[in-house]
Amino acid sequence: MIDLTSMSKPQSVAVVGASPKPGKIGHTILNNVISSGYGGKIFPINPKEEEIAGLKAYASVSEVPQPVDLAVIAVPAARVLDVARDCGQAGVKSLVVITAGFKEVGAEGLELEKQLVETCRKHGMRMLGPNVVGIIDMHTPLNASFSATSPQKGEIAFLSQSGAMLVAILDWSTQVGLGFSKVVSLGNKADLSEIEFIEDAAADPNTKVILCYIEDIVDGPRFLDVAARAARQKPVIVIKSGTSQAGAQAASSHTGALAGSDLAYDVAFRQCGIIRAHSMTELFDLAVAFAKAPVPKGNRVAIVTNAGGPGIITTDNVEAKGLQMARFDKDTIEELRANLPAEANIYNPVDVLGDAKADRYRFALEKVCADPNVDSVVVLVCPVGVTQPVETSEAILEMCKKFPEKPIFAAFMGGESLAGGASMLAKAGVPCFTFPEPAVASISGLVKYNEILETPRDDGTNGLPSFDCKGVKAIFYDVIKDNRLVLLGSEAAEVANCYGIPAAPVVLATSPEEAAEEADKMGYPVVLKVASPKILHKTDVGGVKIGLKTAEEVRQAFTEIMDNVHGYMPQAVIYGIEVQKMMPKGTELIIGMTRDVQFGPLIGFGLGGIYVNLLKDVTFRLARGLNTREIEQMLRETKAYTLLRGYRGEKPRDIEALVDTIRRVAALVNDFPEIAEMDINPVFAYENGLSALDIKITIS
Amino acid sequence: MIDLTSMSKPQSVAVVGASPKPGKIGHTILNNVISSGYGGKIFPINPKEEEIAGLKAYASVSEVPQPVDLAVIAVPAARVLDVARDCGQAGVKSLVVITAGFKEVGAEGLELEKQLVETCRKHGMRMLGPNVVGIIDMHTPLNASFSATSPQKGEIAFLSQSGAMLVAILDWSTQVGLGFSKVVSLGNKADLSEIEFIEDAAADPNTKVILCYIEDIVDGPRFLDVAARAARQKPVIVIKSGTSQAGAQAASSHTGALAGSDLAYDVAFRQCGIIRAHSMTELFDLAVAFAKAPVPKGNRVAIVTNAGGPGIITTDNVEAKGLQMARFDKDTIEELRANLPAEANIYNPVDVLGDAKADRYRFALEKVCADPNVDSVVVLVCPVGVTQPVETSEAILEMCKKFPEKPIFAAFMGGESLAGGASMLAKAGVPCFTFPEPAVASISGLVKYNEILETPRDDGTNGLPSFDCKGVKAIFYDVIKDNRLVLLGSEAAEVANCYGIPAAPVVLATSPEEAAEEADKMGYPVVLKVASPKILHKTDVGGVKIGLKTAEEVRQAFTEIMDNVHGYMPQAVIYGIEVQKMMPKGTELIIGMTRDVQFGPLIGFGLGGIYVNLLKDVTFRLARGLNTREIEQMLRETKAYTLLRGYRGEKPRDIEALVDTIRRVAALVNDFPEIAEMDINPVFAYENGLSALDIKITIS
Structure with a gap:
């Protein structure tokens, strides 16, 4: 873990480009540093000034007679490199480069940005930016940004890849009374990115929840490691933009970010325990929930209301969010029955009726909160005649x-x-909304986080045997030497065997005799398929013969296939003919892998067969760190699972073998980044064991 | 259409139970009537008072010397019936019964409520209530309610089955500046319900949008008729609570409402053009959108922003809501390119950059609005340095x-x-939000309504031939006489034939000889199945023989089946054995019907076969008014449709025949309410025509 102390809690700050002229960015920054109450040394850097804002100004950082921890740079882009070099020579530890005009403006800017990063590396400096609003730490305190708004102090760390979004949120936050521990504008992320700041915020005792607005992720694997650790220390909530096709285009024209596919982000966030928000409102509702409320131990919600209609709407919401309506203890029900009016609903949702004053709310709330079957509570108050909002808030x-x-x-x-009651709650840090839906949505976020915390860590490597990597390498070596990227079926089966994936026996034969011999060895019936990487639809060219029951049939089929294929595609290179044992029909499944540019291999599982693209019953996980529990969860998400458990009176299939095979596929694609794509379709699942029938592997 | 003038625009109002004592409901109501500025006559009714609030009080309505249009009744439940009788005798036209203590408190209350309705019927009075907050018409003006808040005048009609919800919304509305044309508390809906008030609001020139909070619908068919007409005059937005299992329980314990299944509501709302809101926030965001903004001609959205990040988030949202990002005309792009800074994004989302002042927004907005490929626009403003919020609002x-x-x-x-700019927009009636998501959600609602308006009306009866109803009746008669509710396969096929549904030939035979004769007639191969209503799983008892190719095989199979069934289930009544022609295999589909208690028959269509419950690829529509366009839409919603259009090189199936058959099934179940359930699974779809193989019909 890197130390960002010199950036967020520096002993001294130089503002390069500090200006005495209001309206200049360099003026605003210096002003913010000073007025934030920063307790360290402040050095304005401006060769044309003697003194700015009552502080002695220096012509360059190297002229500052004391050590400088952090330099905030707000000079024109053309001068940034010189300033950075000067900072490096002066022993500055961290840079915040406010200046824009780098990667985001094209090739020339990108080149400049690269040189800037090199300069930082050379001098051992770390850099935030370029193209940022700055960094704020409300507990240092230090506001090293050009934001016009200084936020309130609080417990939320907010990292934003969009500067405008950050400025907008700060402006809004003061109006709604939201406080921050840290605010970081990530900009072009040339050196430091969300990864380091998530790690930093996770370790920060003043931060209770970490919020990120991001448009892309630069280093997927490292992000996953850091985020997975951070998410177990405190909630990490991310809004990732560019989810749509059109959005991704806008994202790349905006910051030159290469957007990964949204599915991979979804899967990655989920697997490392990040909570994904889907709107700005949700992001901040969750932020407040995590900053202010405890994480409940389970998903059972109780509702206390003084009106039926709102109680029903809230109940609908609880179910829609996948939460459960708590079922009260017998004792709770008895006490509610004994003490509430006869017309009150004493089951959940508890309706204390329209004539309820604060004392009745207090009584019902206390009983409901004390019930061991209740994990969280939503209180609804409608302004009917006798309602005591302030006293109810006190309760x-x-x-x-x-x-x-x-x-x-x-x-x-x-x-x-x-309003009096609501603002009393808000001030005391109890989330209070106008309508019940966001309250339920917030509880749903808290519950999700509890599930993350309760999930034991397991990187998926436990108990995995060692595999025959050498065997796989040898096969790939031959394929590459042969100038191919697609493995023959027999080669793919060999690769599978090296990792203990139960491939149906398949052997390449180059003569009718050899085919018959191999068939004799593996046992009948067999299938013959032409082996030629150029022939995609083997059946269409007469390249497949099934159900062969004798050596004679095999010999004859061999010759027929050769004749057919030569007839249809005289120029196709034929490697021979694959003899595959016909396996008994089982439940048809697919196990596949596609590689995401940011997060590496994604394992897919679902219903297989020819309708796989139609039914789209496939669920995905990152192969990285994929463990047994996640694989089991994966199976449960599919309709295939219903079949596997024994559908319509059939015997259950061998789920254990399936989980094991998926682990092995994950291990294979993790070990060999050169596997670009892999598809096993179908996998037949039996009462005992599996058989991987058609394995396709493409390398890169 | 009934005339509610005497309720919402009465010439005179009597407040029965009017009280001079503050805190009494009868005091609040009288006070509201007076202070709402009501211009008609007001008569306080209270036998103990001479004068209330400066108005002469009467001991009873019948003592009022002038005609009374509307009586608002707020006396104890035990006295309501007497008051109602008195009103009836005095020639009162409408009642608003505020008093609670009727259906919602149990059997006794229900009885009282029935008597109240009878009294109204007897005297030709219409009644709102009992158990209501009252009724408000801001344009009469008349506030005949005990709401503590008097709303602002506006263009939204709000009907609420929950009184507390209504009171809460009124309280909230004044804070956010939302205005209403009418507010109606529906209460127990003993006489008038949402149906009459939707119809009334649709005809009301002061109402632009109709909002309903409902927990149940009493008369499904009439609701559908009225709502379908109303929805073409102005948008009808409904939030229906009790969607969840638990919510439905709460709903019925609350108002004794019998909740229909949520699926039926969803389908019904959609088919009659109601927009369904799923949260209170969405309900009111849509209300404002419809009250303030025009309905766009299409779904193409343009975004103008001064910052990239928010532009991307909004783009994501546009796609997530099923809207399209507008693609600008070449001219628009050229003009934007020529006049905006080089770094600006001139494609959609248009980024006018952080240094944009109002004039640049105005320019970009004008070009974008003028583009014929743009149907609606979202403007995003972030508070970066030079932003001119007020001037931008003016633009x-x-x-x-x-x-x-x-x-x-x-x-x-x-x-x-x-804030200055935002409040200027709000005041001028332009919807302005803090975050972009609700703006996009609102546009999505407007677009949905445009689609409703553009859909031609068609009740599905056009071009339908007349069917053999007598034939169906005769079959049902025999079944009922036989004390059965489930039709035999041969009977069901006959029913299908009466409506031109292409059933595969099936005949009941009672001897091996008869079976062989029938098989000879229909042609081989045939299937034999035991016909016995008690035997659900025919295969399990050896009751099915397939692929029979000769008369001899048929005779033998008949005897074997009889032996098998007698062996397994000696006491089962056997009606004979069905001989069915084996049809060539086609695409397996299901067409089915289930009957909803509120809305009548629901037609389901999707992938058929034994996996129908696993794949759940079934979509539903109400049979009522089901037309060709809706059926085609229905097909498109399923994965089955991909198969029907020709999957993986197969020839397309006969979609026209399928649509026709679904229409015929709808006609059959509409014509015969005694059909409780119907399932055709599978239907085989061919290149030409269909075959309905296994038809199950249950009557009630």
Whole structure:
């Protein structure tokens, strides 16, 4: 883990390009550094000035007589490289390069950016930027940015790849009373990226939740490692833009980012425990929830309301979000029954009725919170005649104190008449909304995080045997020497065998006699298929013969296939004919792999056969770190799973063998990055064991 | 259409139970009637008072010397019936019964409610309630409710089955500046329901959009008729609670409403052109959108932004909502290129850059709005240094005037620094949000409504031939006489034939000879199946023989089946053995019907065969009014459609015949409400024609 102290908690800061003129970025930055209450040394750098804002100015960083931890650079792009060199020579530890005009403006800018990174490397400096708004740490305190708004101090770290988004959020945050621990504008991410700042924020005792707006990820594997560790320390919530086809185009024209496919991001975030937000509102609702509320121990929600309709809507929402309506203990129900009016609904949602004052809310809330079958609570208040919003808020706050392990969220459904109560809750840090839906959505986020925390870590390598890597290498060597990228079926089966993937026996024969001999060895019936990388649709050219039951049939089929193929495609290079044992029909599955540019191999599993593209019953995981539990979860997500467990009276299939095989496929594609694509379709699953019938491997 | 003038625009109002004591409901109601500025006559009714609020009070309605249009009743439940009778005798036209304590409290209350309805019927009065907050018409003006808040005048009609929800929304609305034309608390809906008030609001010139919160629908067919007509006059947006299993329980314990299945509601709303909101926020965002913005002509959205990141997020949202990013005309692109800075993005999303002042926004907006490929526009403003929020708002308002047919929505992403501009837009009626997502969601709602408007009306009966109803009746008569509810396969095929549904030939035979004769007639091969309503799994008892090719095989199979079945189930009543012609294998489909308690028969279509429950590729429509266009849409929603169009090189299937058959099935189940369930699985679809193989019909 790298040390970002010199950036977020520096002993001294130089502002290069500091200016006495209001309106200049260099003026705003210096002003922000000073007015943020920063306690270290501040050095304005400007060759034309003697003094700025009452501080002695220097012509260059190297002229500063004291050590400089952090230099914030806001000079024209053409001068940035010189300034960086000067900083390097002066022993500056960190740079924040505000200046734009680098990678984002084209090839020339990219070249300049590369030189800038080299300069930093040479002098051992780390750099944020270029093209950033700056960095703010509210607990240092230090505002080294040109943001017009200084945020409130709080517990949310916010990292943003979009500067405008960051500025917009800061402006908005002061209005809604949201506070931050750190705010980092990531810009072009030429050196430091979200990875280092996520790691830094995870270790920061002042940060309770980490928020990221990102458009791309530069180093997928490292991101996954860091994020997976960070996510177990505190919640990491990401909004990743560029999910759409058109959005990805806009993203790349904007920051030159190469957007990975959205599926891979989805899978990657999920696997490393990142919570993905799908709108700005969701992002900040979750931020507040995590900053203010405890993480519940489970997904059972209780609702206390003074009106039926809102209770029903909230119940709908609880189910729609995959949460459960808590079923109360008998004791809870008895106590509610004994003490609430007869017309009250004492089951969940608890309806304390329209004439409920604060004391009735307090009573019901206390009983519900104390129930061991309740993990979190939503309180709904409608402004009917006798409602006591302020006193009801007090009751809610009491319960928050008394049951600190259970999140309590409120929806005060109204305006002016409830404002006093609602603002009391907000001030005390209890999330309070106008409508119930965001309250439920927030609880759903907390519950998701609890599931992440409760998932044991397991990188998937436990108990894996060692595989015959040498065997695989030897096969690939031959394929490459033969100037091919696609393996023959027999080669792919050999590769599979090296990793213990149960391939159906298949052997390449070059003569009718050899084919018959091989068939005799493996046992009948067999299939013969022409082996030629150029022939994609073997059946169409008469290149396949099935159900061969004797050596004689095999010899004859061999000759027929050769004749057919020569007839249809006289110029095709034929490697021979594959003899494959016909396996008994099992449940048809597919196991496949596609490689994502950011996150590496993705393993797919689902219903196989010729309808695989039609039914689209395929679920994905990153091969990296794929463990047994995740594979089992993967199976459960598919319709194929219903078949595997025994559909319509059939015997269950060998799920254990299937999980094992998927692990082996993952190990294979992790070990050999040269495998570009792999498809096993179909895999036949039996009551005992599997058979991988048609294995396709493409290398790069 | 009934006339609700005496309720929403009465000449005179009596408040029964009017009270001089603040805090009493009868006090609040009278006060609201007076202070709403109501221009008609007001009569407080209270036997103990001479005068209330400066108005002469009467002991009963019948003592009022002038005609009373509307009586608002707020006396204890036990006295309501007497009051209603008195009103009836006095010639009152409409009642609003505020009083609770009827259906919602149990059997006794239900009885009282029935008597109340009878009293109204007897005297020709219409009634809103009981158990309501009241009714408000802001344009009469008349506030005949006990709501503590008087809403602002506006163009939204809001109907709510939950009184608390209504009160909450009114309280909230004044804070956010939302105005209403009408507000109706529906309560127990003993007489008038959402149906009459939707119809009334549709005809009301002061209402632009109709909002409903409903928990159940009492008269499904009438609701569909009225809503379908209303939805073509103005948008009808409904939030229907009780969608979840648990929610439905809460709903029925709350108002004793019998909740229909959510699927049926979804299908019904869609088919009659209602827009369904899924959260309170969405409901009111859509309300504002429809009240303030024009309905766009299509789904092509343009984005103008001063920052890349928010532009990308918005683009993602546009695609996620099924809208399209507009592709600009060449001219538009050229003009943008010529007049915007070189770094600006001139394609959609248009990025006018962070240094854009109002004039650049105005220029870009004007070009984009004028582009014929743009149907609606989202303007994003981030508070970067030079932003001119107020002037930019002025530019937006200019464009709204200049292009009144294109909705322009704004997201002013910030707080204080943009507040001036944002509130200017809000005041001028241009929807302005903090984040872009709700802007896009609103446009998506408008686009959906445009599609509803553009869909030609067609009740599905055009060109349908007349069917052999008598034939069907005769079969049902025999089945009922036989004390059965499930038709034999041969009977079901006969029913199908009466409606021109292409059933595979099947005949019931009672002897080996008869079976052989029938097989000879229909041609070989044939299948024999035991016909016995008690035997559900015919194969399991040896009750099926397939692939019979000669008369001799048929005779033998008949005897074997009889022996098998007698062996397994000696006590089963056997009607004979069905001889069915084996049809060539086609694409396996299912056509089925299930009956919803509120909306009648639902037709399902999708992939058939034994995996139908596994694949769940089935889509539904109401049989009522099902037309060719809807059926075609239905087919397109399924994966089966990919097969039908010719999958992997296969020839396309006879889609026309399929559509025709679904229409015929719909006609059959519409004509015969006694058909409780119907399943045709599989239907084989061929290149030419179909064959309905296994038809199951259950009657009630």
